[in-house]
Amino acid sequence: MTRQAIFPAESARHALYDTHGYSPAVRSGDLLFVSGQVGSREDGEPEDTYLAQVERAFANLGAVLEAAGASFDDIIDVTTFHTDPETQLPVFMPVKERFFSGRPFPTWTAVGVTWLAGFDLEIKVIARIPEA
Numbered sequence: 001m002t003r004q005a006i007f008p009a010e011s012a013r014h015a016l017y018d019t020h021g022y023s024p025a026v027r028s029g030d031l032l033f034v035s036g037q038v039g040s041r042e043d044g045e046p047e048d049t050y051l052a053q054v055e056r057a058f059a060n061l062g063a064v065l066e067a068a069g070a071s072f073d074d075i076i077d078v079t080t081f082h083t084d085p086e087t088q089l090p091v092f093m094p095v096k097e098r099f100f101s102g103r104p105f106p107t108w109t110a111v112g113v114t115w116l117a118g119f120d121l122e123i124k125v126i127a128r129i130p131e132a
Helices: 009-022 050-067 085-099
Strands: 001-006 023-030 031-037 073-080 108-110 119-127
Touching: 031 050, 050 085, 050 119, 073 085, 085 108
Parallel strands: 073 108
Antiparallel strands: 001 023, 023 031, 031 119, 073 119
16 A cells, blocks of 8 residues: 655745655545654744643644644544653643543553653544545
């Protein structure tokens, strides 16, 4: 099966993908594998607060999904990475619940990590692209 790289519409972030040598998402058949999305602004810098990083990470994820013709409803699996899960999850959960508000929920794995290249959260997903 052929892999197709998917890039969100905002071109300013494309340099980040080239610099670090990865695609924001790859489509293979009807599956979409989205690289970890962080709370980076257009210039690639992190948002100033954890809540702002969470909001921006979900917005960046939404842009990648949209570029592939998918939405949050098409997500099958979610993995989140947190630099301090014990204090961050109470802030993260209300935002997550806005995007995954109805059953059936996607699967979800939360992982505590020590380093995310200057960010405090990363969201990685697998989604099924709906038929056109």
